Amino acid sequence: MKIGLACDHAGYEFKEQLKKYLSSKDNDINDYGCYSLESVDYPDFGHKLAESIEKGVNELGIQFCGTGNGINMSANKHQAIRAALCWNSHIAEQARLHNNANILTMPARHLDWQEVEEIVDTFLSTQFEGGRHQKRVKKIKI
Numbered sequence: 001m002k003i004g005l006a007c008d009h010a011g012y013e014f015k016e017q018l019k020k021y022l023s024s025k026d027n028d029i030n031d032y033g034c035y036s037l038e039s040v041d042y043p044d045f046g047h048k049l050a051e052s053i054e055k056g057v058n059e060l061g062i063q064f065c066g067t068g069n070g071i072n073m074s075a076n077k078h079q080a081i082r083a084a085l086c087w088n089s090h091i092a093e094q095a096r097l098h099n100n101a102n103i104l105t106m107p108a109r110h111l112d113w114q115e116v117e118e119i120v121d122t123f124l125s126t127q128f129e130g131g132r133h134q135k136r137v138k139k140i141k142i
């Protein structure tokens, strides 16, 4: 699967670990930064990832900031983006099943690696349910 990754400094270490994890499972990874622990502004990276999904470069995106909120808000400014802030695998499953989320956002400062792995595995292996959820998802755009 083609997957884009993004983060700010708070999520840098998880983003790097996730890049290795997903690459080892034969995914095609595009990394939109950041590229070090130096303090940066999360919108710069959330927007790049969102644009890549709008252009069809990546099927899905995964991103981190400290709480997840800032980078999630940034990505959700894009019309075609449905970024879901997820802190456990049940929320990640629902985000795919019901909301057809195309970006998974996680709060790097509030999770450990095992939780990240579980959330990511669930998000990537769950498909949109469609049906009654389709018309609701269509109404999200303004």
Ligand code: RB5
Pocket (backbone or CB within 6 Å): 008, 010, 011, 042, 065, 066, 067, 068, 069, 070, 071
């Ligand atoms: C950075 O310190 C922090 O503000 C950022 O990672 C994020 O939590 C913002 O929403």
